[in-house]
Amino acid sequence: MSIQKIARLAGVSVATVSRVINHSGSVKPHNRERVLAAIEESNYQPNLLARQLRTARSYMILVLVSNIANPFCAEVVKGIEEEAEKNGYRILLCNTGSDMARSRSALTLLSGKIVDGIITMDAFSKLPELTTMIGQAPWVQCAEYADEGSVSCVGINDIDASQYVIQHLINRGRQRIALINHDLSYKYARLRERGYNSVLEQNGHGWRAVEYASELSFDAGRTAMETLLRADERPDAVFAVSDTLAAGALLAIAQAGLTMPDDIAVVGFDGTPLAEMVSPQLSTVAQPSLQIGRKAVSLLLNKIDNPDTPAERVMMDWRFIERASA
Amino acid sequence: MSIQKIARLAGVSVATVSRVINHSGSVKPHNRERVLAAIEESNYQPNLLARQLRTARSYMILVLVSNIANPFCAEVVKGIEEEAEKNGYRILLCNTGSDMARSRSALTLLSGKIVDGIITMDAFSKLPELTTMIGQAPWVQCAEYADEGSVSCVGINDIDASQYVIQHLINRGRQRIALINHDLSYKYARLRERGYNSVLEQNGHGWRAVEYASELSFDAGRTAMETLLRADERPDAVFAVSDTLAAGALLAIAQAGLTMPDDIAVVGFDGTPLAEMVSPQLSTVAQPSLQIGRKAVSLLLNKIDNPDTPAERVMMDWRFIERASA
DNA sequence: CTGAAAGCGCTTACAG
DNA sequence: CTGAAAGCGCTTACAG
Numbered sequence: 001m002s003i004q005k006i007a008r009l010a011g012v013s014v015a016t017v018s019r020v021i022n023h024s025g026s027v028k029p030h031n032r033e034r035v036l037a038a039i040e041e042s043n044y045q046p047n048l049l050a051r052q053l054r055t056a057r058s059y060m061i062l063v064l065v066s067n068i069a070n071p072f073c074a075e076v077v078k079g080i081e082e083e084a085e086k087n088g089y090r091i092l093l094c095n096t097g098s099d100m101a102r103s104r105s106a107l108t109l110l111s112g113k114i115v116d117g118i119i120t121m122d123a124f125s126k127l128p129e130l131t132t133m134i135g136q137a138p139w140v141q142c143a144e145y146a147d148e149g150s151v152s153c154v155g156i157n158d159i160d161a162s163q164y165v166i167q168h169l170i171n172r173g174r175q176r177i178a179l180i181n182h183d184l185s186y187k188y189a190r191l192r193e194r195g196y197n198s199v200l201e202q203n204g205h206g207w208r209a210v211e212y213a214s215e216l217s218f219d220a221g222r223t224a225m226e227t228l229l230r231a232d233e234r235p236d237a238v239f240a241v242s243d244t245l246a247a248g249a250l251l252a253i254a255q256a257g258l259t260m261p262d263d264i265a266v267v268g269f270d271g272t273p274l275a276e277m278v279s280p281q282l283s284t285v286a287q288p289s290l291q292i293g294r295k296a297v298s299l300l301l302n303k304i305d306n307p308d309t310p311a312e313r314v315m316m317d318w319r320f321i322e323r324a325s326a
Numbered sequence: 327m328s329i330q331k332i333a334r335l336a337g338v339s340v341a342t343v344s345r346v347i348n349h350s351g352s353v354k355p356h357n358r359e360r361v362l363a364a365i366e367e368s369n370y371q372p373n374l375l376a377r378q379l380r381t382a383r384s385y386m387i388l389v390l391v392s393n394i395a396n397p398f399c400a401e402v403v404k405g406i407e408e409e410a411e412k413n414g415y416r417i418l419l420c421n422t423g424s425d426m427a428r429s430r431s432a433l434t435l436l437s438g439k440i441v442d443g444i445i446t447m448d449a450f451s452k453l454p455e456l457t458t459m460i461g462q463a464p465w466v467q468c469a470e471y472a473d474e475g476s477v478s479c480v481g482i483n484d485i486d487a488s489q490y491v492i493q494h495l496i497n498r499g500r501q502r503i504a505l506i507n508h509d510l511s512y513k514y515a516r517l518r519e520r521g522y523n524s525v526l527e528q529n530g531h532g533w534r535a536v537e538y539a540s541e542l543s544f545d546a547g548r549t550a551m552e553t554l555l556r557a558d559e560r561p562d563a564v565f566a567v568s569d570t571l572a573a574g575a576l577l578a579i580a581q582a583g584l585t586m587p588d589d590i591a592v593v594g595f596d597g598t599p600l601a602e603m604v605s606p607q608l609s610t611v612a613q614p615s616l617q618i619g620r621k622a623v624s625l626l627l628n629k630i631d632n633p634d635t636p637a638e639r640v641m642m643d644w645r646f647i648e649r650a651s652a
Numbered sequence: 653c654t655g656a657a658a659g660c661g662c663t664t665a666c667a668g
Numbered sequence: 669c670t671g672a673a674a675g676c677g678c679t680t681a682c683a684g
Contacts, residue, residue, distance in 0.1 A: 002661055003661065003663095004661075014663090014671085015663080015664080015671060016669090016670065016671075019663095019669095024663090024664090025669080025670090026669065027669070028669060031669085031670085045434070045438060046438060046661085047438060047439050047660085047661050048434070048435070048438030048439060048662095049378050049379040049384070049660085049661080049662090050661035050676090051663075052375050052662090052676095053373070053376050053660090053676050053677070054662050054663050054664085054675080054676050055662085055663065055676085056676075068403060069397060069400040069401065069404065069599075074394050074400065077394060078394070078395065081421050085431070090418070090420070090435065091419070092386075092417075092419070093417070094407075094416070095403070095404060095407050102411060106416070111371035112371060112373060113373050113374060113677095217599070218602065219599075247603045248603075273543070273545075274600075276544065277544055277574075277577070277600070277603065278603055278604060278605070279604070279605045328678080329678060329679095330678095338654080340656095340678080341654070341655055341680080342655075344678070344680085345654090350679090350680090351680095352653065353654085354653060354654085357654085372677085372678075373676085373678065375676085375677080375678085376660090376676070376678035377677080377678055378660095379660050379661070379662085379677085379678075380659080380680085381660085381678085381680095439661095
């Protein structure tokens with residue numbers, strides 16, 4: 001069923017049918033009626049591929065995330081989708097699992113003109129090749145600071161947030177504060193570690209212990225915590241850079257027969273619903289996840305409409321939520 | 327940068343360039359070299375829209391979920407993506423939030439030929455209009471039994487699983503077993519409630535209490551449990567149809583000063599990582615989420631390749647995991 | 653093994 | 669207000 005057939009049915013040209021469908025130009029009421037009737041009668045649906053090919057505009061954006069099962073990530077994606085929907089855009093979600101091949105494969109959608117732009121929530125420092133693939137296409141990095149190039153980004157001030165957490169723990173009298181961090185190829189992981197180190201240094205604390213989780217999962221958090229507990233000097237506080245990791249830490253601590261926060265205080269990150277589900281409930285740094293997602297879309301759409309816009313780096317507000325764990 | 331330019335650069339016809347790109351037909355080595363060189367030199371990327379329009383095949387599938395933040399849902403989506411990737415397909419994810427307008431808008435991608443087929447994880451009984459929109463297009467319902475029409479489905483036997491849970495609780499001496507269910511427009515919600523009722527009846531238990539959560543969230547679970555606790559006769563066991571709901575119930579019970587499983591036993595559903603994160607850890611019905619997702623894709627691709635295949639209804643195995651909560 | 657040509661289903665100047 | 673025609677960038681019989 002094509003626009004041709006509708007034109008024939010309605011007794012007009014394809015141009016007129018197109019004008020009716022797109023509300024462009026003006027069409028004599030009588031003809032509009034006939035076209036509408038023909039569309040109705042034949043249950044016609046325009047072929048979007050043809051339209052997109054012709055207009056070189058797809059109204060779709062690609063979203064690359066490393067792990068959709070991470071609740072923070074899921075919230076950001078919801079924000080992205082909301083704002084995209086509001087502007088007539090669709091999202092194409094790709095869960096890369098930080099896998100190079102999957103990411104590369106997804107990026108062919110960009111170069112193949114299937115999408116108008118891309119939002120990423122993944123680490124790119126290790127992957128210069130991907131950066132090259134994206135080239136000059138509209139691109140926003142989400143919840144991951146981009147300090148170079150023409151890519152925009154939106155997130156929070158990770159150093160400040162991290163410093164706040166460590167200072168909070170020091171004020172509570174904690175002496176041996178450990179860090180459960182993510183892979184350092186993530187910029188935010190480097191920034192939070194920098195905040196951790198700077199405050200400890202500033203306060204004359206020499207004790208350090210950092211474990212790196214291979215992914216933002218419950219199991220990785222538990223494993224990291226178990227390692228920390230096996231050390232000669234046990235930490236009396238742990239700062240995990242994700243609520244999911246912190247949840248894993250809670251279990252390891254409980255299984256070691258220790259109590260929280262007395263033996264060990266625990267602080268998470270992200271402020272996801274998960275932080276309220278575990279016990280003790282997690283103190284955490286709440287990120288405005290929905291807003292981050294929405295802002296990422298508005299930056300991207302602005303770039304799509306105005307390709308000459310310079311890159312923007314937006315910092316959103318965060319806040320510390322104090323609960324029973326620390 | 328189009329195939330035309332490459333042809334000119336390489337001094338061959340566009341047909342030859344196309345043959346090289348698609349490894350179809352045979353091309354004299356010398357010409358192949360030249361084409362490859364031209365592609366390399368100009369960093370050419372084929373326009374996928376044009377290809378898809380021409381071949382009437384997009385190698386994309388639409389996935390409609392009601393709430394991607396639900397961990398079970400996220401797992402299924404991972405399975406879908408894995409299998410799709412393996413077969414050269416991409417997924418277009420749409421988080422409908424059970425919103426009619428969003429669902430309808432997403433379905434234009436189907437009628438607009440942007441995708442080759444659709445996998446849904448949402449309730450459709452309330453939405454005959456959407457069913458009409460999908461029409462005869464390849465469609466698989468995931469984790470939701472479809473008992474009519476030409477739509478295939480893959481899930482577990484919800485009645486059996488539910489019956490098993492209730493029988494387990496009865497065997498443990500529970501007298502007043504409550505159910506925290508989801509919206510009955512979901513087929514699985516109706517089936518699990520049927521299992522609940524049948525076993526209680528069979529065992530001569532007259533006591534019933536059912537609460538309906540408006541969505542599969544922690545808060546909805548907590549609210550439902552609070553309502554159950556306010557009743558004159560408190561339940562001594564609760565079966566929630568999702569781990570997320572059960573997690574909310576755990577908090578409500580703990581906040582009421584009751585202990586688990588002594589005062590109240592709790593059983594969840596899905597077998598997500600969340601069930602291990604909460605305390606007490608949840609007894610739950612584990613669904614093979616990744617496999618469900620994978621199977622959904624293979625059913626769908628089969629339907630795409632062989633449109634005359636009759637609808638299939640696949641039941642996967644589930645298993646009960648016993649933990650501290652019940 | 654290769655190329656000229658038709659055609660996928662649209663949109664959009666352009667001329668009237 | 670309307671239509672004939674060009675063209676978006678591909679693929680694929682068809683003829684040679």
